[in-house]
Amino acid sequence: MSSAATERFDTDTPPPYQPVLLCHPGRTEPVALDEYEYRAWRKAQEMSPEQVIEEVKGSNLKGRGGAAFPTGLKWSFVPKIEGPKYLCVNADESEPGTFKDRELMEIEPHMLIEGILIACYSFGARTAFVYVRGEYRTAAQRLENAIEEARRAGLLGDYQILVFRGAGAYICGEETALLESLEGRRPMPRSRPPFPAVEGLYGRPSVINNVETLVNVPHIINRGAEWFKALDPKIFCLSGHVNRPGNYERPLGSLTFRQLIDECGQGVHGGHQVKGVLPAGASAPILTADKLDTLLDYDSVREAGSMLGSASLIVLDERVCMVRAAARMVEFFRKESCGKCTPCREGTTWLHKVLTRLEQGQGSEADLDLLLSLSDEISGKVLCALGDFAVSPVVATVSQFRDEYLAHVRQGRCPVGSWAE
Amino acid sequence: MAEALPPVTVIIDGQEVRVPKGTLLIEAAKKAGVEIPVFCYHPKMKPVGACRMCLVDIQKMPRLQTACTTPVSEGMIVHTRNDRATAGQKAVLELMLANHPLDCPICDKGGECPLQDNTFKFGLGVSRFTEPKRKLAKAIPLSERIVLDRERCIMCYRCVRFQDEIAGDQALAAMDRAGTSQIGVLDGETFDSPFSGNTIDLCPVGALLSRQYRFRARPWDLQRTPSICAGCAVGCNVELHARDRALQRMVPRENMAINNEWLCDFGRFDTLPLGIERLREPAVDGQPTSWAEALESAAELLRSGPTEVIVSPSITNEALNAATTIARELKAGLGVWPATTGQVRRTIQDLVTSKTIILLGLDVWRALPVLALRVREALKAGGKLYFVGAGANGLWRDTSATFATVEELVQALTHDGALPQPISILGWGADALGDELAAEGMVGSPATAANGAAMTGLPKATFEAPVQLLVGNEDWPLRSSASARIQLRWSAAGDAADRPSIVLPLAHPYEQTGSLINLEGTVQQLHPGAAAPAAAHPDWLALAELAEALHISAAPDMETNAALA
Ligand SMILES: Cc1cc2nc3c(=O)[nH]c(=O)nc-3n(C[C@H](O)[C@H](O)[C@H](O)COP(=O)(O)O)c2cc1C
Ligand code: SF4
Ligand code: SF4
Ligand code: SF4
Ligand code: FES
Numbered sequence: 001m002s003s004a005a006t007e008r009f010d011t012d013t014p015p016p017y018q019p020v021l022l023c024h025p026g027r028t029e030p031v032a033l034d035e036y037e038y039r040a041w042r043k044a045q046e047m048s049p050e051q052v053i054e055e056v057k058g059s060n061l062k063g064r065g066g067a068a069f070p071t072g073l074k075w076s077f078v079p080k081i082e083g084p085k086y087l088c089v090n091a092d093e094s095e096p097g098t099f100k101d102r103e104l105m106e107i108e109p110h111m112l113i114e115g116i117l118i119a120c121y122s123f124g125a126r127t128a129f130v131y132v133r134g135e136y137r138t139a140a141q142r143l144e145n146a147i148e149e150a151r152r153a154g155l156l157g158d159y160q161i162l163v164f165r166g167a168g169a170y171i172c173g174e175e176t177a178l179l180e181s182l183e184g185r186r187p188m189p190r191s192r193p194p195f196p197a198v199e200g201l202y203g204r205p206s207v208i209n210n211v212e213t214l215v216n217v218p219h220i221i222n223r224g225a226e227w228f229k230a231l232d233p234k235i236f237c238l239s240g241h242v243n244r245p246g247n248y249e250r251p252l253g254s255l256t257f258r259q260l261i262d263e264c265g266q267g268v269h270g271g272h273q274v275k276g277v278l279p280a281g282a283s284a285p286i287l288t289a290d291k292l293d294t295l296l297d298y299d300s301v302r303e304a305g306s307m308l309g310s311a312s313l314i315v316l317d318e319r320v321c322m323v324r325a326a327a328r329m330v331e332f333f334r335k336e337s338c339g340k341c342t343p344c345r346e347g348t349t350w351l352h353k354v355l356t357r358l359e360q361g362q363g364s365e366a367d368l369d370l371l372l373s374l375s376d377e378i379s380g381k382v383l384c385a386l387g388d389f390a391v392s393p394v395v396a397t398v399s400q401f402r403d404e405y406l407a408h409v410r411q412g413r414c415p416v417g418s419w420a421e
Numbered sequence: 422m423a424e425a426l427p428p429v430t431v432i433i434d435g436q437e438v439r440v441p442k443g444t445l446l447i448e449a450a451k452k453a454g455v456e457i458p459v460f461c462y463h464p465k466m467k468p469v470g471a472c473r474m475c476l477v478d479i480q481k482m483p484r485l486q487t488a489c490t491t492p493v494s495e496g497m498i499v500h501t502r503n504d505r506a507t508a509g510q511k512a513v514l515e516l517m518l519a520n521h522p523l524d525c526p527i528c529d530k531g532g533e534c535p536l537q538d539n540t541f542k543f544g545l546g547v548s549r550f551t552e553p554k555r556k557l558a559k560a561i562p563l564s565e566r567i568v569l570d571r572e573r574c575i576m577c578y579r580c581v582r583f584q585d586e587i588a589g590d591q592a593l594a595a596m597d598r599a600g601t602s603q604i605g606v607l608d609g610e611t612f613d614s615p616f617s618g619n620t621i622d623l624c625p626v627g628a629l630l631s632r633q634y635r636f637r638a639r640p641w642d643l644q645r646t647p648s649i650c651a652g653c654a655v656g657c658n659v660e661l662h663a664r665d666r667a668l669q670r671m672v673p674r675e676n677m678a679i680n681n682e683w684l685c686d687f688g689r690f691d692t693l694p695l696g697i698e699r700l701r702e703p704a705v706d707g708q709p710t711s712w713a714e715a716l717e718s719a720a721e722l723l724r725s726g727p728t729e730v731i732v733s734p735s736i737t738n739e740a741l742n743a744a745t746t747i748a749r750e751l752k753a754g755l756g757v758w759p760a761t762t763g764q765v766r767r768t769i770q771d772l773v774t775s776k777t778i779i780l781l782g783l784d785v786w787r788a789l790p791v792l793a794l795r796v797r798e799a800l801k802a803g804g805k806l807y808f809v810g811a812g813a814n815g816l817w818r819d820t821s822a823t824f825a826t827v828e829e830l831v832q833a834l835t836h837d838g839a840l841p842q843p844i845s846i847l848g849w850g851a852d853a854l855g856d857e858l859a860a861e862g863m864v865g866s867p868a869t870a871a872n873g874a875a876m877t878g879l880p881k882a883t884f885e886a887p888v889q890l891l892v893g894n895e896d897w898p899l900r901s902s903a904s905a906r907i908q909l910r911w912s913a914a915g916d917a918a919d920r921p922s923i924v925l926p927l928a929h930p931y932e933q934t935g936s937l938i939n940l941e942g943t944v945q946q947l948h949p950g951a952a953a954p955a956a957a958h959p960d961w962l963a964l965a966e967l968a969e970a971l972h973i974s975a976a977p978d979m980e981t982n983a984a985l986a
Contacts, residue, residue: 342517
């Protein structure tokens, strides 16, 4: 997944969007220092830290890690106190169907480094940790090489950027579990308050930002808040039953699910119909085909009944058994639950048992009520968002594909079959 | 710290309560007399919000909140028993019980189990979980002292947090994740911590259990007697639990001035007279006899020759008084063995609030275990610990620096100015260094034996007199130079063949009244928590009887103690 698909266009259509972040389409080798200018970093250092934060606030940049929290605001929460502060870059990227941070680190490591430096400058950190998903060996290597290049070129000054490789758990992407893991502990989310901005890594004020969030920052500094606000580029990770899966950068709100699938993904694989789209990996409710004309931006997707999250869209065609899909997703959460809190640890285990029973045709109609009731017992009662994510495949499929569940109950087996094995 | 903040008013279930800003909601509720169920929360440890049992409804909050992690703020309106809150609590209990084995009838915790109690008060009563429950290993021996039942564990992390936050040795860990999360020790290791027993008290279910106590009693059958641990000079406050007047276990009683709410394993398990052969009858030259005859023979021997009265530093004050009187009247030598020191200024409270703590070769971790936990409290509040000497230091994890000599310490630490006060200094030579540093904390060389502080000034016993009166349960160095020996002890004497000799059976400290002085000088009362063997007498009574046989009038305070018997 090293680059976006080559874009095809003709003279009748408006000129294609010029990517800002994934600005080297088709490239497989990292952009080296001699091809990259640290212009924004130089410019930022001529500004005051407060001006940098104001600029980022004004740009309306929202965190790309999933929660879409305004980035400038997050930086402004860091108390102006003496002593160490930290930036932790979230490169754990473990949401199913998410692979944008990987491409950014593999191809544009200097853009990330520049974003890191500007962020550190803005709220007074001198050390940044990049928490890279354990499997991302190439990304981590390329990033380390680029950091070394930048250090040799004297760009880092007294800033330190340390690459830390995770050991493979989805929960390490949750920001406080990430902090625990960085500190060498078992990754379990922390109870808040205290918030990381006040008491984060090693008990010090800390900011956790996603990779994609940070690569936007140099562009905001270079071209200004207004320019960014008007554009708002976002990488959409498109996967599932499409002809051309990949990372596609487009302005938020500039296209619909359908346009993304048809124009970027070149349509559904094998000419099949879309049955539903998961807008944010396994973590947000599935949207049915009738919602395909929803615009791809945070508000529109929320209004349609789901969440854009990290914008990792997984397309499911009409052959997919929704009971099986739900069981698969819940199995993922069951395995990835950190086990700290009761409703998630026990609830996902139980949900998975009921879903498995239903999927194998051994469930009853009463199980559907049980699923919804269990989802209610988990949702809103857990310590971190993983537990809330875990029920969304259940609630969304039971409410939108109830007939499929009932077919399993009535026929005593899966009516679609198990082709997806 | 919360105390310094201004008070705020919160309303919990209609009850108005004023508490310092930042107080945890769970504590504010306690103050308002409102019970919120908990599992993972424990007031002595940092809240983690893991079990979710304490969910409550806070006005203006979209989600239920955990009372154990939420600091109160002005005007907060909280409902702990409305429909939303109770639905949340019931949900958590249903999920927690889904895989719980519910083998209460064979579980030691039954009858004193927070899971039973919370289920009864806040739970559903029925389960919708129809699948087979998770099967895991049961009764895994984690150490000589503790077994773990993995099926019963509810993953509240109290045990792990205790070993991490309070003991500091991280002897337990959480392993694996999700539904297979477990508590345990690393492969090939055992749960070796001098404080492991506290996790049994902390565990809110029957997952961590005492091997000594397992299957021996039901909580409702226990007679509970407050007393004092006789293990060392800390003088931890305890409750003795007996069934049919037979001692079964010992648990801590909270006393913030002394032991907080902890015990060490030595005190908790090894000071109980369980599995130890008792001395049951008086005997003269190996022949069982009556108290009257044995006392007569003893009096005769004692009058016959130069005598040394030798006391253990663990006998009660009342016994010490009687022994002193006897020695004085007989013009006999009086000595203590093992030798003890006991000069300490100020109290454990002053130690806990110290900013600098210096240990002069004293391994508190081993010698006065619970005092080591109190030292750690001072360190958590920002104090620093230094150690001098080449000996063992069980608090090594928490020690900022170790020095070979006192001079090196003074040189290294005071060249930038004075050390932060209060300074506490414990160990040999503490007084001199205390004067040099004008220490305002606890200073001295503390006694280590249970009543050692009362024996300060007593010379070390010589064991040279031909007639020796040995009082207390020690492994006496028995030299053949003695021509006659009278032993008052509670465990079977090892020298029955030794002639001429008289043995008189004592009650164990947990079977008698009496007082002990702890290392800081606090006088504390023992209370009998179990029946002594029929012929055994409290140490002070046995000595009073001996004094009578010698026609020595008993010291006045012995009469009052005799009345207590
Ligand atoms: C279970 C879980 C997994 C997450 N995984 C990631 C991840 O892999 N990468 C990421 O950037 N954020 C992830 N997040 C979101 C982070 O907690 C956090 O909100 C984000 O890193 C903040 O960065 P941003 O403000 O730049 O978006 C996850 C959150 C949860 C609850
Ligand atoms: S919700 Fe799940 S992942 Fe999050 S803390 Fe609870 S058990 Fe861990
Ligand atoms: S063993 Fe007991 S104290 Fe430890 S986590 Fe399990 S239930 Fe909690
Ligand atoms: S520290 Fe001393 S008094 Fe306390 S439990 Fe241990 S042996 Fe008993
Ligand atoms: S007691 Fe509050 S979460 Fe466990």
